Amino acid sequence: MKKLLSFLTLLLTGCITCQEIALLPEERAWLGSYKEGQQVVFRSNRGNTNTATVLKPQEWHTNTDCNWMESGRYQPIFSQIVLRPSSIYSDKNRDFVVNLRKNTPERPADLSFSIAGLECLTASKEGEILSKLQQQACTLSTTGKSYPAAYVFRQGRNATIYGGGQLQAFFWDKQDGLIRYELTTGEVFDLVSR
Secondary structure (H helix, E strand, C coil): CHHHHHHHHHHHHHHCCCEECCCCHHHHHHHCCCCCCCEEEEEECCCCEEEEEECCCEEEECCCCCCHHHHCCEECEEEEEEEEECCCCCCCCCCEEEEEEECCCCCCCEEEEEECCEEEECCCECCECCCCCCEEEEECCCCCCEEEEEEEEEECCCEEECCCCCEEEEEEECCCEEEEEEECCCCEEEEEEC
16 A cells, blocks of 8 residues: 555656746836846935945746645746845845745735835735835936836835834835935935946
C-alpha cells in the first residue's frame, strides 16, 4: 500500500503543472518604469538636493518546483524596485522600496511601499480592491508639472511610520514614480529629473 501511495503521489505531481503568474500592465505600471543605475533627483523647498539611485530591479516566482500538494497550482510573482537616496531619513529603513506580489490571476497584485520607514500596504481584500489608495492633485514646484490625480500616502491616514523615520507623506505617479515626499520638519522634496 505504501508503494502504491508513493507511486500515485509521484504520478500526480509529475502530471500536474503549475501556472506561472504574470503582472498585468496596469499592475506593472506601479513600478514607475525605473531602470537600474538611473539617477532620480529631488530638490526641496529649502534648497537641498537629494539624488536617489535605482538599484537592480528584482523579480522572481515562488513555488518554482510546482509543489502542487503543499503550495498550490500557482507560481506567485514578486517584483520589487529600490531607490537608494543619498540622504538618510531613517537609520533602519534607508531605501525607497515598492513591492508587488500577485498570488493568483483572479485577484489584483498586492502593492506595498516602504519609503524610508513610511509604509503602506494596499493589499486587496474581498470587495475592497486596493482600498487604501487615495488621490490628490500635485503640482511640482521644481518643474511646474501637474499631476491631477497623484497617489498620496500620508502618516496616520493611509500610511504608518516605522523605525523613527522622518517622512510624513509621499506622492506617487504610475508613470513617473516617486514625485514628491514631505518630511516631518515641513521640508518638501519635489522631483527635478529622472
